[in-house]
Amino acid sequence: MKLDGKTVALLIAPEGTEDVEFARPKAALEAAGARVTVISLTTDDAKTVSGDLQPAGTHKVDAKVADVHADQFDALVIPGGTVGADRLRAYKDVVSFVRTIVEQQKPVAAICHGPWVLVEADVLKGRTVASFPSLQTDIRNAGGTWQDREVVVDSGLVTSRNPNDLDAFCAKVVEEISEGRHRAMSRSL
Amino acid sequence: MKLDGKTVALLIAPEGTEDVEFARPKAALEAAGARVTVISLTTDDAKTVSGDLQPAGTHKVDAKVADVHADQFDALVIPGGTVGADRLRAYKDVVSFVRTIVEQQKPVAAICHGPWVLVEADVLKGRTVASFPSLQTDIRNAGGTWQDREVVVDSGLVTSRNPNDLDAFCAKVVEEISEGRHRAMSRSL
Numbered sequence: 001m002k003l004d005g006k007t008v009a010l011l012i013a014p015e016g017t018e019d020v021e022f023a024r025p026k027a028a029l030e031a032a033g034a035r036v037t038v039i040s041l042t043t044d045d046a047k048t049v050s051g052d053l054q055p056a057g058t059h060k061v062d063a064k065v066a067d068v069h070a071d072q073f074d075a076l077v078i079p080g081g082t083v084g085a086d087r088l089r090a091y092k093d094v095v096s097f098v099r100t101i102v103e104q105q106k107p108v109a110a111i112c113h114g115p116w117v118l119v120e121a122d123v124l125k126g127r128t129v130a131s132f133p134s135l136q137t138d139i140r141n142a143g144g145t146w147q148d149r150e151v152v153v154d155s156g157l158v159t160s161r162n163p164n165d166l167d168a169f170c171a172k173v174v175e176e177i178s179e180g181r182h183r184a185m186s187r188s189l
Numbered sequence: 190m191k192l193d194g195k196t197v198a199l200l201i202a203p204e205g206t207e208d209v210e211f212a213r214p215k216a217a218l219e220a221a222g223a224r225v226t227v228i229s230l231t232t233d234d235a236k237t238v239s240g241d242l243q244p245a246g247t248h249k250v251d252a253k254v255a256d257v258h259a260d261q262f263d264a265l266v267i268p269g270g271t272v273g274a275d276r277l278r279a280y281k282d283v284v285s286f287v288r289t290i291v292e293q294q295k296p297v298a299a300i301c302h303g304p305w306v307l308v309e310a311d312v313l314k315g316r317t318v319a320s321f322p323s324l325q326t327d328i329r330n331a332g333g334t335w336q337d338r339e340v341v342v343d344s345g346l347v348t349s350r351n352p353n354d355l356d357a358f359c360a361k362v363v364e365e366i367s368e369g370r371h372r373a374m375s376r377s378l
Contacts, residue, residue, distance in 0.1 A: 015242060016241065016242060016271075049242065052205065052272045053204060053205060053238065053242065053244075053272060055242075082205075082271050082272045082275045083241050083242060083271045083272060086271045086302075086323050087323075089323055089326075090322060090323040113275070119326060119327065119330070120323075120326050122326075133279060134275050134276075134278055134279040134309075137278075137308060137309050137311075137331075138308065138327045138330065141308070141327065141330035141331050142326075142330050
């Protein structure tokens with residue numbers, strides 16, 4: 001399969017990650033043959049939401065971000081959820097993990113409020129991204145170009161606006177990861 | 190009383206505003222003699238949260254932001270809540286209302302995630318503010334200086350980090366509003 005032999009890091013916050021933005025990319029990656037490692041701030045089960053505020057489900061966590069290294073992974077996926085993304089960006093271990101993945105020129109995907117973590121890691125200078133529209137000012141202020149499109153692919157960086165974009169997002173995530181490293185990923189650093 | 194004759198606009202999102210960051214400033218303003226007008230995107234009751242994700246209460250809305258003008262108010266207060274503040278900043282009517290209040294050099298207060306609305310209105314250039322720590326990069330990228338203090342007062346602009354700062358926040362909000370217009374408010378525009 002397209003992603004045989006690839007290991008993908010999938011972030012989840014202890015609470016507030018948007019359920020479908022976690023579960024659907026996970027399913028798409030596994031269906032394409034990837035091994036997915038779910039990473040959070042602790043190894044307690046993560047509680048997800050639907051539409052930002054409704055409780056949705058719980059998901060097992062494979063590893064703490066403090067216990068993993070970017071070397072172990074071929075790519076990174078960051079789901080949204082307003083509260084979840086806000087929680088993730090607040091942890092230095094998350095931010096340095098994301099930055100190292102980018103330094104290693106590995107594909108990164110983020111959807112909805114997930115790109116806040118890319119703002120925090122300061123990896124958007126000169127990059128073009130989509131996101132939930134409320135983030136567009138933060139993205140421009142971080143040096144990025146914001147587009148209102150269902151999926152934006154900027155050599156290795158895949159971003160989308162909201163759960164309605166998940167079909168296009170998941171397809172491009174698989175495609176970019178299958179291509180391997182993208183030298184352009186580190187040009188923003 | 191200190192705020193007799195003053196009318197203060199207090200924003201609330203349809204959902205996701207942090208309950209105590211709305212209710213306690215409202216009570217403090219009213220106790221000081223101010224008339225408080227609760228403003229939202231619609232006139233439906235607003236549903237608040239506690240700790241970002243737990244349902245907390247419902248609050249009556251006095252006016253839609255599209256139906257009011259900055260001329261009617263002496264000051265503005267913006268509560269937090271991750272989802273609530275994210276919702277508020279996404280509406281052009283909210284952003285232009287906030288900007289006009291600043292142009293009119295009237296005091297503005299924001300707590301926790303509330304300063305995102307000030308980032309969106311582009312009124313933070315050269316200003317010093319506190320906020321929930323996850324916003325610090327967005328505030329710096331918008332041209333502001335971020336401080337980790339319970340309350341920061343920058344001539345007419347009052348900001349705090351989280352609900353634990355409400356005593357200091359409410360006291361400074363009343364003080365700054367009692368002083369009236371601050372010419373420095375519009376120096377960031």
